[in-house]
Amino acid sequence: MIFNTWEFFVFxxxxxxxxxxxxxxxxxxxLITGGLIFYAASGVAYTLLIVGVAVGTYCIARRLARVPxxxxxxxxxxxxxxxxxxxxxxxxxxxxxxxxGSVSPILPKGLPHALNIVVPLxxxxxxxxFIHFLVDVYLGKITLVEPKRFFEFALFYxxxxxxxxxxxxxxxxxxxxxxxxxxxxxxxxxxxxxxGLAKKMIIADSMTPLTQPLLTPSQxxxxxxxWFALLAYTAKIYFDFSGYSDIAIGLAALMGFSILxxxxxxxxxxxxxxxxxxxxxxxxxxxxxxxxxxxxxxRQSKPRTLVNLAVVMxxxxxxxxxxxxxxxxxxxxxxxLGIHRVWSSSPAAALSRQMRGIGAxxxxxxxxFVAFGWVLFASPTYTxxxxxxxxxxxxxxx
Amino acid sequence: xxxxxxxRRRTPWWHAYATALAILVVLDLALRAWVPxxxxxxxxxSAIYLERYVASLRSVHAPVxxxxxxxxWGYKTPASDxxxxxxxxxxxxxNFVNLSYEGGSPVNSEVxxxxxxxxxxxxxxxxxNVNQKEFNxxxxxxxxxxxxxxxAAEQELTVRDRAELDLQNRxxxxxxxxxxxxxxxxxxxxxxxxxxxxxxxxxxxxxxxHVAGTLSGYTFRQAQAEAPTAERFLxxxxxxxxxxxxxxxxxxxxxxxxxxxxxxxxxxxxxxTNHTLLHDYIDNSVYVANVATAARxxxxxxxxxxxLDAAIPAGDFIDNDHLTSEGNRxxxxxxxxxxxxxxx
Numbered sequence: 001m002i003f004n005t006w007e008f009f010v011f012x013x014x015x016x017x018x019x020x021x022x023x024x025x026x027x028x029x030x031l032i033t034g035g036l037i038f039y040a041a042s043g044v045a046y047t048l049l050i051v052g053v054a055v056g057t058y059c060i061a062r063r064l065a066r067v068p069x070x071x072x073x074x075x076x077x078x079x080x081x082x083x084x085x086x087x088x089x090x091x092x093x094x095x096x097x098x099x100x101g102s103v104s105p106i107l108p109k110g111l112p113h114a115l116n117i118v119v120p121l122x123x124x125x126x127x128x129x130f131i132h133f134l135v136d137v138y139l140g141k142i143t144l145v146e147p148k149r150f151f152e153f154a155l156f157y158x159x160x161x162x163x164x165x166x167x168x169x170x171x172x173x174x175x176x177x178x179x180x181x182x183x184x185x186x187x188x189x190x191x192x193x194x195x196g197l198a199k200k201m202i203i204a205d206s207m208t209p210l211t212q213p214l215l216t217p218s219q220x221x222x223x224x225x226x227w228f229a230l231l232a233y234t235a236k237i238y239f240d241f242s243g244y245s246d247i248a249i250g251l252a253a254l255m256g257f258s259i260l261x262x263x264x265x266x267x268x269x270x271x272x273x274x275x276x277x278x279x280x281x282x283x284x285x286x287x288x289x290x291x292x293x294x295x296x297x298x299r300q301s302k303p304r305t306l307v308n309l310a311v312v313m314x315x316x317x318x319x320x321x322x323x324x325x326x327x328x329x330x331x332x333x334x335x336x337l338g339i340h341r342v343w344s345s346s347p348a349a350a351l352s353r354q355m356r357g358i359g360a361x362x363x364x365x366x367x368x369f370v371a372f373g374w375v376l377f378a379s380p381t382y383t384x385x386x387x388x389x390x391x392x393x394x395x396x397x398x
Numbered sequence: 399x400x401x402x403x404x405x406r407r408r409t410p411w412w413h414a415y416a417t418a419l420a421i422l423v424v425l426d427l428a429l430r431a432w433v434p435x436x437x438x439x440x441x442x443x444s445a446i447y448l449e450r451y452v453a454s455l456r457s458v459h460a461p462v463x464x465x466x467x468x469x470x471w472g473y474k475t476p477a478s479d480x481x482x483x484x485x486x487x488x489x490x491x492x493n494f495v496n497l498s499y500e501g502g503s504p505v506n507s508e509v510x511x512x513x514x515x516x517x518x519x520x521x522x523x524x525x526x527n528v529n530q531k532e533f534n535x536x537x538x539x540x541x542x543x544x545x546x547x548x549x550a551a552e553q554e555l556t557v558r559d560r561a562e563l564d565l566q567n568r569x570x571x572x573x574x575x576x577x578x579x580x581x582x583x584x585x586x587x588x589x590x591x592x593x594x595x596x597x598x599x600x601x602x603x604x605x606x607x608h609v610a611g612t613l614s615g616y617t618f619r620q621a622q623a624e625a626p627t628a629e630r631f632l633x634x635x636x637x638x639x640x641x642x643x644x645x646x647x648x649x650x651x652x653x654x655x656x657x658x659x660x661x662x663x664x665x666x667x668x669x670x671t672n673h674t675l676l677h678d679y680i681d682n683s684v685y686v687a688n689v690a691t692a693a694r695x696x697x698x699x700x701x702x703x704x705x706l707d708a709a710i711p712a713g714d715f716i717d718n719d720h721l722t723s724e725g726n727r728x729x730x731x732x733x734x735x736x737x738x739x740x741x742x
Contacts, residue, residue, distance in 0.1 A: 006572040206602040210610055220623055224614035232606075 001041040002161070003247045004201055011038060016254065020180075027178040028152050031255065035155025039121065046120035049089070054154040056085050057130040058147060061137045065145050075138060082134040090127045094119050098322035122160045124319055128286055129154070133168050135290055142168055149175055158251035162244045164262040164282035171257065178256045189253035196246030199239040207236035214378045217387035219398035226391040233378050234371045238267065241280070267370070270362040271344070272336040275370055287316050298341075305341065310334035320377070325385060329376040336369055422585070429584035429592075437477040437486070438496040440594045445549035446580050446587035452517045452550070460522035461493045462737070465510055467502035467539065469669050469719050470527050472726060479723035482525075484730035485737065492522075492741055503532040503539035504650035505563060506547060511656055513551035521662055523740050525733070526653070528692050529669040529719060530685065530707075533646045534636035541645045549577060562645055626717040628675055634718060635680055640688040650692065654699035663740050666696040668705040670729060671719050674712030704736050 001008045015037075019030045040047045060082040067075050097114045104113040133150070136142045153171050181189065210232035213221040221229075245262040252259040266279035276284045288297075292312045298305045310331060317330020343349050352358050375392070379385040387397035433447075433454045440447070455461055464470055464482045472480025482496040497510060507526050514521070532539050542564040548555070549568070559565075568574065580587035593601075600608070611617035624630075640647050657664040668689055673681060689707050696703045709732055714725030721729055 006575050010571060010575060202602065206606055209603050209607045220619050221616060222614045222619075225610070225616050228610045228614065232610075 001038055003244065003251075004197055007041060011041065012251070019255065024177045024179075027256075028148055028175060031152045031157075031175075031178075032148075032155050035157045035160065038157035038160065039155070042121040043118075046118075049120055050122075050126060050154075053086065053089055053126070053130065054151065057082055057134060057154075058145070058150050060085070061134055061142075061150070062145050062147075064134070064137045065143060069140070079134060079138045083131055086127045086130050086134075090123055093117055093123055095318075095322050102324070122162075125160065125163055125165060126154065128165050128283075128290075128319075129168075131290060132165070132286060136168065142172075144172075156252070156257070158248040158255070158257075159259060162241070162248065163280075164245055164248065164260055165286050166259065166282070170260060174257050181253060181256050185253055189250040192246050192250035192253065196243040196248075196250060199243030199246065201243075204236045204240035204243060207232040207239070211236060211378065213391075214375060214388050215380065215384070217379075217384050217391065217397060221391065223391055223394055226388055229388075230371050230375065230392065233374045234267070237374060237377070238263070267367060268363070269366050269370075270359055271366055272333065272340045272369060273344075275366060276333070276337070283316065283319070287312050291315060302342070306338040309337045309341070313337065323380070325376055325379060325382070328385070329373055332373045332376055336373075422583075426584045429588055434595070435495070437483040438471055438480055439499050440591050441500065441599045442590040442594055443499070443546055444580070444587060444590050445546040445577075446584070447591045448546055448550040452514060452519060455495060455514070455519045456517065458493055458495065458519075461495045461519070462523045462525065462741070463514065463519070463521040464494060464496045464498055464525045465502065465507040466498040466525075466527035466667075467529055467532065467669075468498075468500040469529065469721065470496070470498035470525075470667075471500055471502070473500060473720040474716055475721070475723050475726055479726050481721070481726045481729040481733065484727050485733060488730060488734055489737065489741070492737070498527075499544065501539050501542070501544055503537070503542075504528065504646050504653055505541050506539065506544055508649040508653040508656065509543060509551055509554065509559065510547060511653060512554050513547070515656070515660055515662075516554055523737070524657060524662055524664040525667065525737065526664065527667045527669045528650060528696070530671065530680075530688060530692075531634050531719065533640055533644055533688065534634065535644075536633065536636070537646075626672075626675060626715075628678055631676055631679060631718045635676075635685060637679075637682065637684045637688075639684060640691045647692070651695060651699075654696050654701050657701060658699045664701045665733075665736055665740055666693075666701045666703045667733065668693060668703065668707045669719055670706045670710040670715075670721065670725075671708065672712055672715040672717070673708050675715065676718055702736060702740060704733065706732055 001011060011034075015030075015034050019027065019034070022030045036047060036051075039050055060078050064075060064078045064082070067078065069075070096117055100107070100113055100115070107113060133142065133153075137145060149172050150168075152175050153166065153168055156166065156171070159166055211229050213225045213229040214233055217226075242263040249259045249261070260282060262280060262282050264278040264281065266275055269275035269278055292308060295308050295311065296304060297308065300308070311334075313330040313334030314327050315330065317326045317328070317333070320326045320329070372389075372392075375388050376385055379388050390397040430450075433450045435451070435454070435458075439451075443451075470481060472483070477483060480496065482494050482498070486492070486494040497514075499506075511524065531537050534540060541562060543559075543566075545566045545568075548565055555565075566573075568577065585592075608617065611620070642648055642651070654664075654666070671680065679685075689705065693703045693705055706729070710721065710725055710728055714722050714728055716722055716725075
């Protein structure tokens with residue numbers, strides 16, 4: 001169910017009417033039931049899948065929480081099992097056809113080059129939330145694991161479709177008990193939902209036709225059209241995604257939950273590291289905590305750190321979609337982060353900081369870097385990526 | 399000063415909701431009373447607007463109803479330049495009501511006439527066009543009913559209509575709910591009509607695309623790339639002999655029969671077509687025979703038939719069958735004597 005549809009309105013209006021009347025002790029069950037209905041609207045079979053993965057994750061986490069730290073092998077085995085359950089589900093549903101398509105030229109005849117698989121709604125989001133839960137139980141950051149609380153967390157529908165990716169430690173205390181929001185919070189939440197809908201439906205959707213040159217380059221478009229498309233896509237993706245996050249955060253606030261912000265004026269960033277602290281914050285912090293730091297982060301040698309950055313950003317790219325151009329987008333940002341890391345520790349960077357107006361230059365470079373990255377994200381094929389870049393830089397692709 | 403302050407504090411919380419509701423109710427009543435009679439239907443007219451417009455026609459004295467497709471609606475010309483609007487100026491005594499629209503066809507005209515008659519509208523004269531391209535099964539309007547007409551005339555749709563025509567599937571919760579809310583809440587029901595009345599047909603996306611396209615020259619290059627050439631209209635006209643197996647033609651026969659049964663005088667126009675552009679595709683015996691078949695059938699049902707198929711010079715066309723403002727004026731001049739005669 002998508003937020004800006006009638007189906008969602010039909011669901012959410014009676015949901016809030018019932019939720020507001022529920023006594024405090026039953027609101028948690030209201031959340032779980034609401035989540036199940038919300039998810040079932042996209043397919044009952046996939047509801048069973050999310051419930052199945054959630055039950056599996058919960059059972060493993062519960063066992064993990066009970067195994068004493070000295071039994072390290074058992075704990076590691078349980079964590080591996082839990083991660084395999086989640087990553088395996090994600091890979092099977094989201095990446096099987098991508099992988100088959102990528103190796104199809106070398107596949108023997110008779111083997112299928114694609115399977116009839118539909119990606120379940122929000123699979124990427126709940127997989128990351130479940131992995132966070134398992135890892136934090138393993139690390140002892142989450143100790144008390146109540147089934148009801150976990151399922152409230154897992155099936156919390158405002159963040160189910162497009163995040164923000166929640167953290168259990170932030171969510172669980174707010175569910176114990178669930179407070180009725182203050183009238184000022186309600187007013188702010190309603191405003192947030194309306195502004196989110198406006199961002200999505202008025203601004204982002206209006207940009208869509210302008211982005212066409214990046215999606216289907218053609219000789220009819222001039223260099224200026226490609227630049228308009230670049231700026232339009234840069235605006236569209238921000239307003240679309242942050243609008244959706246606004247709606248999710250507003251809905252959560254109406255239910256009595258404060259969800260972490262996902263965007264913080266990312267296009268104002270003056271370097272690419274700052275951009276990733278402001279853009280899709282819940283994802284970038286998840287990647288930092290659960291991939292970048294575990295593989296060594298920045299504590300190792302400089303070359304190794306740069307490789308780590310490239311690896312995590314490639315994974316972040318593939319998380320957005322099962323296609324090579326998403327990975328290219330991730331690597332682009334990985335390269336940007338690496339260059340920034342090298343630059344920021346160089347004497348030239350220290351000197352440049354003393355120059356007047358350098359902030360504007362930093363901002364412009366960062367903005368253009370991010371905007372060019374969107375070409376890789378938006379253009380579906382390498383041919384269209386090449387054509388778009390050629391045209392953007394004054395060449396003729398046709 | 400304390401007493402008024404405490405009174406303010408005691409104001410019940412539901413006052414704000416009641417005030418908001420009252421404003422909505424007043425707005426709703428005002429909108430329900432607002433049924434403009436424009437020179438032609440809005441481009442994106444809603445079912446609710448069509449319902450109210452048709453209901454309001456009951457009180458119009460002896461209307462001359464114009465039904466048909468975009469060539470009568472006045473595609474790519476201002477509403478005041480469309481042929482029916484020109485006719486309304488030429489014949490001020492006649493009450494012209496232009497109910498043609500883009501995507502009109504014999505199928506649409508036949509259902510619309512049934513709906514009008516059922517709604518109690520008694521036309522003094524019906525003027526409709528017959529466009530040969532709409533007898534082509536690959537034409538988008540061949541057997542497709544305009545969704546807003548489908549919703550407005552739902553009660554009139556027979557089992558045969560539902561089996562034969564391309565109808566929009568409105569069984570989804572979304573559609574049902576949308577229809578219900580549109581009936582209950584005029585502001586929602588009229589949203590497309592209101593937007594068009596206030597801001598024209600362009601939404602923000604169209605406007606932005608137009609501005610960017612004009613600045614970059616894309617609009618010009620696209621217009622050049624899409625300039626009408628004969629090849630672009632290859633396959634627009636189905637050159638198989640017209641007979642009763644053609645659903646669109648069946649509906650034209652039904653339209654003529656309904657007019658005859660209802661004793662409504664009617665003029666059927668064989669739509670002006672750009673013969674210079676389409677020479678290679680339509681100047682052949684099958685096309686000529688199909689035009690003659692339609693004309694013969696209409697005359698046999700008592701419909702005054704005006705064959706304007708080759709009556710307008712190529713310079714007055716935008717493309718294969720849409721006229722420029724000058725072409726519309728010429729079209730109206732050609733129609734005028736026949737309409738005057740019919741109204742006499």
